[in-house]
Amino acid sequence: xxxxxxxxxxxxxxxxxxxxxxxxxxxxxxxDLVQLAPSVGNSQPWRxxxxxxxxxxxxxRASFEACNEEALAGYEGDRARLYAGxxxxxxxxxxxxxxxxxxxxxxxxxxxxxxxxxDTLDWSVVGAIHVLWLAARAQGLGLGWVSILDPxxxxxxxxxxxxxxxxxxLCLGWPAxxxxxxxxERRGWQGRTGAGRTVLVR
Amino acid sequence: xxxxxxxxxxxxxxxxxxxxxxxxxxxxxxxDLVQLAPSVGNSQPWRxxxxxxxxxxxxxRASFEACNEEALAGYEGDRARLYAGxxxxxxxxxxxxxxxxxxxxxxxxxxxxxxxxxDTLDWSVVGAIHVLWLAARAQGLGLGWVSILDPxxxxxxxxxxxxxxxxxxLCLGWPAxxxxxxxxERRGWQGRTGAGRTVLVR
Numbered sequence: 001x002x003x004x005x006x007x008x009x010x011x012x013x014x015x016x017x018x019x020x021x022x023x024x025x026x027x028x029x030x031x032d033l034v035q036l037a038p039s040v041g042n043s044q045p046w047r048x049x050x051x052x053x054x055x056x057x058x059x060x061r062a063s064f065e066a067c068n069e070e071a072l073a074g075y076e077g078d079r080a081r082l083y084a085g086x087x088x089x090x091x092x093x094x095x096x097x098x099x100x101x102x103x104x105x106x107x108x109x110x111x112x113x114x115x116x117x118x119d120t121l122d123w124s125v126v127g128a129i130h131v132l133w134l135a136a137r138a139q140g141l142g143l144g145w146v147s148i149l150d151p152x153x154x155x156x157x158x159x160x161x162x163x164x165x166x167x168x169x170l171c172l173g174w175p176a177x178x179x180x181x182x183x184x185e186r187r188g189w190q191g192r193t194g195a196g197r198t199v200l201v202r
Numbered sequence: 203x204x205x206x207x208x209x210x211x212x213x214x215x216x217x218x219x220x221x222x223x224x225x226x227x228x229x230x231x232x233x234d235l236v237q238l239a240p241s242v243g244n245s246q247p248w249r250x251x252x253x254x255x256x257x258x259x260x261x262x263r264a265s266f267e268a269c270n271e272e273a274l275a276g277y278e279g280d281r282a283r284l285y286a287g288x289x290x291x292x293x294x295x296x297x298x299x300x301x302x303x304x305x306x307x308x309x310x311x312x313x314x315x316x317x318x319x320x321d322t323l324d325w326s327v328v329g330a331i332h333v334l335w336l337a338a339r340a341q342g343l344g345l346g347w348v349s350i351l352d353p354x355x356x357x358x359x360x361x362x363x364x365x366x367x368x369x370x371x372l373c374l375g376w377p378a379x380x381x382x383x384x385x386x387e388r389r390g391w392q393g394r395t396g397a398g399r400t401v402l403v404r
Contacts, residue, residue, distance in 0.1 A: 004235070008239070034398070036211060036213070037210075038215060038335065038347070041391075041392060042393070047400075051404055052403055056404045074313070098401075108392060110281065111276070112290075112386070112392070113350060114349065115350065117353060126328040126332075127328060130240070130328075134206060138203045138206050139203055145240070147316065148317065148318060149318060151318065184244045189244070190243060190244040190310060193246060195310060196237060196247070196248045197234070200249070200360075201251070201254055202253050202360045202361065
């Protein structure tokens with residue numbers, strides 16, 4: 001558990017990347033590991049789109065910039081100034097970028113386990129992303145999850161099969177810096193608290 | 203990465219538990235580790251309820267049994283016979299049971315990163331559960347995620363603060379068996395496939 005703890009402490013949402021390439025064999029290994037993630041009914045609904053073309057990347061970046069400006073407009077005063085100074089995506093430099101979808105139309109798993117809580121299918125994709133995050137970190141790579149995007153716009157730009165829902169847009173590459181504390185904490189936006197550590201007993 | 207791979211290969215959704223207790227110090231260590239999970243805007247929205255009372259456990263079990271019967275009614279022929287033979291929860295024997303919620307009312311994180319995809323708050327709870335899953339496994343413990351439940355009924359029975367949404371009901375304890383392949387695969391319900399390994403390039 002000590003090794004896992006080190007990995008968890010060092011896992012960061014990375015937004016500052018070096019631009020040098022990631023070896024293809026390493027990318028393949030990471031995607032192999034992802035297949036071991038848990039999924040509801042063993043449905044394995046994660047679908048990866050590797051975004052390489054300049055056109056697709058530009059669309060994603062434009063969506064991020066528009067949504068980020070809109071988000072900024074929702075803050076005031078010091079909080080707005082703080083927000084404006086945050087770097088919230090590594091889209092400018094990350095050598096690898098993946099859009100990760102949930103295949104809402106998959107028959108795999110035969111619907112088991114998701115009758116009363118259908119979101120469990122999307123949640124299976126989140127588990128897969130977390131595996132990728134840890135596996136990348138174990139190899140010294142950094143991953144950044146970009147959620148400030150219009151999912152419709154990104155989905156349309158990537159021309160994916162019907163029924164795929166965007167869960168995450170990921171930047172992957174070698175981190176430019178190493179930190180044991182979250183960037184949002186270092187920049188004064190939000191530190192960790194004990195709110196989620198209190199356990200109610202019933 | 204080799205150690206992480208072993209952990210991922212051995213991680214199972216466990217439904218067969220021994221009934222002997224889990225040391226309290228170990229439970230505390232696991233919950234400490236969970237706090238290192240990633241979360242949108244560093245919101246840490248996971249909330250744990252430890253379900254100990256016979257009354258609350260009986261309500262959860264009744265909800266599982268009703269929902270599981272309903273699910274069974276949706277299958278026919280061989281598939282129904284197969285479903286009826288599956289053990290889909292360890293509620294009968296798991297010494298530790300946790301309901302895990304997302305605090306939809308939390309101000310932590312100041313809303314950052316979830317303007318366009320509000321589900322990212324729930325997804326942060328899923329990441330925390332995955333950390334618990336791996337950490338438990340690293341200690342030889344097994345975790346089983348029960349999703350065949352009526353979330354309204356379980357939430358009402360546990361008397362939690364307003365705004366909390368049920369994400370998962372977890373059984374935790376020492377596994378009665380060790381397996382490197384999923385139980386759903388061993389029982390012929392659903393094996394792993396390569397559907398999620400194919401990467402589209404755009």
